[in-house]
Amino acid sequence: xxxxxxxxxxxxxxxxxxxxxxxxxxxxxxxxxxxxxxxxxxxxxxxxxxxxxxxxxxxxxxxxxxxxxxxxxxxxxxxxxxxxxxxxxxxxxxxxxxxxxxxxxxxxxxxxxxxxxxxxxxxxxxxxxxxxxxxxxxxxxxxxxxxxxxxxxxxxxxxxxxxxxxxxxxxxxxxxxxxxxxxxxxxxxxxxxxxxxxxxxxxxxxxxxxxxxxxxxxxxxxxxxxxxxxxxxxxxxxxxxxxxxxxxxxxxxxxxxxxxxxxxxxxxxxxxxxxxxxxxxxxxxxxxxxxxxxxxxxxxxxxxxxxxxxxx
Amino acid sequence: xxxxxxxxxxxxxxxxxxxxxxxxxxxxxxxxxxxxxxxxxxxxxxxxxxxxxxxxxxxxxxxxxxxxxxxxxxxxxxxxxxxxxxxxxxxxxxxxxxxxxxxxxxxxxxxxxxxxxxxxxxxxxxxxxxxxxxxxxxxxxxxxxxxxxxxxxxxxxxxxxxxxxxxxxxxxxxxxxxxxxxxxxxxxxxxxxxxxxxxxxxxxxxxxxxxxxxxxxxxxxxxxxxxxxxxxxxxxxxxxxxxxxxxxxxxxxxxxxxxxxxxxxxxxxxxxxxxxxxxxxxxxx
Numbered sequence: 001x002x003x004x005x006x007x008x009x010x011x012x013x014x015x016x017x018x019x020x021x022x023x024x025x026x027x028x029x030x031x032x033x034x035x036x037x038x039x040x041x042x043x044x045x046x047x048x049x050x051x052x053x054x055x056x057x058x059x060x061x062x063x064x065x066x067x068x069x070x071x072x073x074x075x076x077x078x079x080x081x082x083x084x085x086x087x088x089x090x091x092x093x094x095x096x097x098x099x100x101x102x103x104x105x106x107x108x109x110x111x112x113x114x115x116x117x118x119x120x121x122x123x124x125x126x127x128x129x130x131x132x133x134x135x136x137x138x139x140x141x142x143x144x145x146x147x148x149x150x151x152x153x154x155x156x157x158x159x160x161x162x163x164x165x166x167x168x169x170x171x172x173x174x175x176x177x178x179x180x181x182x183x184x185x186x187x188x189x190x191x192x193x194x195x196x197x198x199x200x201x202x203x204x205x206x207x208x209x210x211x212x213x214x215x216x217x218x219x220x221x222x223x224x225x226x227x228x229x230x231x232x233x234x235x236x237x238x239x240x241x242x243x244x245x246x247x248x249x250x251x252x253x254x255x256x257x258x259x260x261x262x263x264x265x266x267x268x269x270x271x272x273x274x275x276x277x278x279x280x281x282x283x284x285x286x287x288x289x290x291x292x293x294x295x296x297x298x299x300x301x302x303x304x305x306x307x308x309x310x311x312x
Numbered sequence: 313x314x315x316x317x318x319x320x321x322x323x324x325x326x327x328x329x330x331x332x333x334x335x336x337x338x339x340x341x342x343x344x345x346x347x348x349x350x351x352x353x354x355x356x357x358x359x360x361x362x363x364x365x366x367x368x369x370x371x372x373x374x375x376x377x378x379x380x381x382x383x384x385x386x387x388x389x390x391x392x393x394x395x396x397x398x399x400x401x402x403x404x405x406x407x408x409x410x411x412x413x414x415x416x417x418x419x420x421x422x423x424x425x426x427x428x429x430x431x432x433x434x435x436x437x438x439x440x441x442x443x444x445x446x447x448x449x450x451x452x453x454x455x456x457x458x459x460x461x462x463x464x465x466x467x468x469x470x471x472x473x474x475x476x477x478x479x480x481x482x483x484x485x486x487x488x489x490x491x492x493x494x495x496x497x498x499x500x501x502x503x504x505x506x507x508x509x510x511x512x513x514x515x516x517x518x519x520x521x522x523x524x525x526x527x528x529x530x531x532x533x534x535x536x537x538x539x540x541x542x543x544x545x546x547x548x549x550x551x552x553x554x555x556x557x558x559x560x561x562x563x564x565x566x567x568x569x570x571x572x573x574x575x576x577x578x579x580x581x582x583x584x585x586x587x588x589x590x591x592x593x594x595x596x597x
Contacts, residue, residue: 008493009410015402016419019467022460023422026429029440084336092330093337101337103585108344110577112521114548115570118555119347122354122563163343170340194326216428223430225524226548230555250432250524257439257528273436277429284428 026277034271036264045271051236051252053260058268062236064275066246070154070228071221073242074161078221079214082166083203086173086213091185091199102174109167117230120160125151125231128159132243147244152233155242160227169217172291176209177202179295209294215287219280225250249276348574355571358564367536368550374561378569380536381545384451387538388530388546389520391455396462397512403463404470404508405496411475420471423464434460435525443529449543454530458519465518469511473504510584517580521573523548547573 031038037045041058048059089101129151139145147153180202188198203210233245234255249272260266362377369376403423407416438457443449477500485495501508523546531543532553538544547569554566 005492008491008496009406012402012406012409013415015399016406016415016467018399019403019419019422019426019463022463023425025441026426026433026437029437030433033440081336081339084333085340088333088337092333103581104341104344107578107581108340110517110521110581111344111347112523112548112573112577114521114523114551114555115347115351115573118551118566118570119350121555123346123350163340166340194322196326196329197322199329219428223428223432225430225432226552230552250430253432253436254524254527257436258531270436270440273433277433280428280430280433281425284425288424 030270030274030277034267034274036267037271038267040264041268045268046275049236049238053256053265056262056264058264060249060268060272060275062238063247063249063252063272065238066154066232066236067222067248067250067276067279069246070157070161070232070248071218073154073158074165074221075214075218077158077162078165078169078217081162082169082214082217083173083210085166085170086177087199087203089170090174090177091202092195105167105170108163109171113164113224113226116160116164117227120156120227120231124160125156128153128156143240145243146241147239149243150233150245152231153241153243153245154232154239157228157232157246157248158242160231161221161224164224164227165217165221168220169213172213172216173210176206176213176291176294179209180206206294208290208297212287212290212292212294215283215290219283219287222283223250223276223280225254229254249273351567351570351574354564354567355569355574358568359571363565363568368534368565371559371562376565378545378547378550378565378572380533381547381550381569382572383536383538384530384533384544384546385520385548387451387544388454388458388526389516391451391540392458392462392519393512393516395456395459396466396515400463400466401470401501401508404467404474405501407467407471408474408500409492409496419467423467426460426464427468430524431461431522432524432527435527435529438525438529446541448541449529449531451530451537451540451542451544454526454544454546457525457529458522461522461525462515462519465515466508466512469515470504470508473507473511474500476507477503506587506590510587513580514584517577520576521548523552527552 037058045058045060046064047061049061050057050059051062052058085101085105089098089105093101129149132145132149132151132155135145135149184202184205185198188201193201228248229251232248232251234247234251235245236247236252237244239246253269253273253276256265257269260269360377362375364377364382365379366375366377367380368378403419407420410416434457438453438460442453442456446453481499481503482495485499486492490499526546526549530546530549532549533543533545551566551569551573554562554569557563
C-alpha cells in the first residue's frame with residue numbers, strides 16, 4: 001500500500017470514527033448527567049409512580065408504562081395492516097401500481113410528526129371523543145374503557161402511533177419478502193398451492209425477518225415524541241384504560257425539560273432519556289439481528305437492510 | 313393438504329386473503345388522504361404573503377406570520393448539513409472502500425444505532441454537550457442536534473450508492489496509477505453523485521420536519537434572529553407552540569406552518585423520486 005493511500009484511509013477513517021464517538025458520547029453523557037438521580041433513587045426510580053418535582057420525588061413508572069402500553073397497542077393495530085401492505089406490494093399488485101404505492105407509503109412516513117400531532121389535536125381527538133361518547137354504558141363499565149370521554153388519551157395516541165409505524169414496518173417487511181428466493185413460491189405453486197398458500201410459505205420462510213421488521217417498528221413507536229405528546233393527555237398514571245389520559249417518556253421530556261429548575265429534576269429527566277435510549281437500543285439491536293440472520297439464510301445477495309460488515 | 317377436492321374453499325380463502333391485503337393498503341391511504349386534506353384545506357386559508365414576510369404578533373393582534381421561523385428552519389438545516397454532509401459522505405466512503413474490517417463493522421453498527429436513537433434523546437444529548445456549556449439555548453445547539461440525526465442517514469446512503477458504482481471504474485482508475493484518494497474523488501464519488509445528492513435532499517427534508525430535538529436546544533424566539541448563539545425560532549417548534557395554545561388565530565397559523573412543512577417534504581420526495589428514476593434509467597436497471 002502506498003503511503004498516500006494509507007494517509008487517505010486514516011483521513012476518511014477519522015470521519016467514520018466520528019460516528020462511533022457520537023454514539024459513545026451519547027451513552028456517556030446520559031449516564032454522567034443523570035448520576036444525581038441514579039444515586040438518589042436507585043431502582044426506586046423505575047418502580048414508583050410519584051412524580052413530584054416540587055417535593056423532589058421522582059418515580060418514572062407511569063412514563064415507562066405509558067411508553068410501553070402505547071407502543072404495544074400501536075403495534076397491535078399496525079402490524080396486520082403493515083404486513084398486508086408489504087404482501088400486497090411485493091407479491092400481489094400489478095407492476096404498474098407498485099411504484100405509486102411505494103411512493104404513497106413513503107409519503108406517509110415522510111410527513112413530520114408535528115403535522116400528525118396537529119391533525120391529531122384538531123381532527124382525530126374530536127373523532128375519538130365522539131366514539132367514546134357513543135360507547136354503550138355496559139362497555140364503559142369495563143376497566144379497558146373506564147374514565148370520562150375526553151378524546152385525548154391512550155387510544156388516540158395508539159391510533160396516531162399506528163399510522164406512523166405502518167409505513168416503516170411495511171417498508172422493511174417488503175424488503176425482507178424480497179429476499180425470499182422465488183423458488184420458495186414457485187415450489188409452492190408447482191405443488192398446486194393457491195396464492196394465499198404460496199405467500200404463506202414465503203412468509204413462513206421469512207418469519208425471522210418479519211419479526212425483526214415488526215420490532216423495528218416497535219422501536220420507532222417507543223421513541224416517537226411530538227404526535228404522542230399532543231394527543232395522549234399528559235397525565236402520569238398507570239392505567240389499563242384506553243380512554244385515560246396518560247404520559248410517555250418522550251412526552252415528559254418534551255414537556256418538562258425546559259422547566260427543570262433544579263439539578264435533581266434535570267438529572268431525573270435525563271435518566272428518563274437514558275432509559276429510553278437503552279430500551280430503543282436493545283429493541284433495535286435485536287430486530288437488526290433477526291433481519292440480518294434472515295437475509296443471510298435467504299441469500300448471499302446484498303440487502304439494504306443488512307449490516308454487511310457482520311458477514312466478514 | 314393440497315388436493316383437488318378441497319380446491320373451492322381454498323380458492324375462496326385465497327381470494328379473501330388477496331382482498332384483505334388490498335384493504336390494508338386502502339386502510340393506510342385513508343389517514344394519508346385525511347392528513348393531506350386537512351393540512352391543505354386548513355392551511356391554505358392562512359397562507360398569505362404576510363405569513364412569509366412578517367414575524368409573529370402578540371396574542372389578540374390578528375395577522376403576523378412566521379418569517380422568523382422560516383429563516384430559522386433554513387439556518388438550522390444549513391448548519392446540520394454543514395456538519396453532517398462531510399462526516400456522512402466521508403464515513404460512507406470509508407465503509408464502501410474498506411468494507412471488510414472490524415472497524416467498518418463497528419462504524420456500520422454505530423450508524424444503525426444512531427439512526428434508531430429517538431430524536432428527543434438526541435435533543436437531550438445536544439442540551440448536555442452544547443446548551444449547558446454555553447449556558448443558554450442557541451441556534452448552534454439546534455443545528456448540532458439535527459446534524460447528529462442526519463449523519464447516519466447520509467453515511468448509509470453514501471455507502472449503498474458507492475457500492476453500486478461498477479468495480480471496473482474503481483479498478484480502471486487504480487490501474488492508471490491514480491492514488492486511492494484520486495480514484496475516489498474524481499471517479500467513484502462523481503459516478504454516484506446524483507444519488508448522493510438525492511439522499512442528502514431527502515435527509516434534509518426529514519430533518520427540517522423535526523421538532524423534538526429543537527425543543528430544548530434552539531428553543532424558540534418571538535423575534536427575527538440570525539444569531540448562532542441566541543435561541544432561534546423554527547417552523548416546527550412554532551407550529552407546536554401555536555397548536556397547544558388556546559387561541560383560534562394561532563391555530564390557523566399552525567395549520568399554515570404545517571402546510572409549508574408538508575410542501576417541503578412533498579417537493580423534496582418528488583424531486584428525489586424523479587432524480588432516482590433518471591439515475592436508474594442511466595444505469596439501465
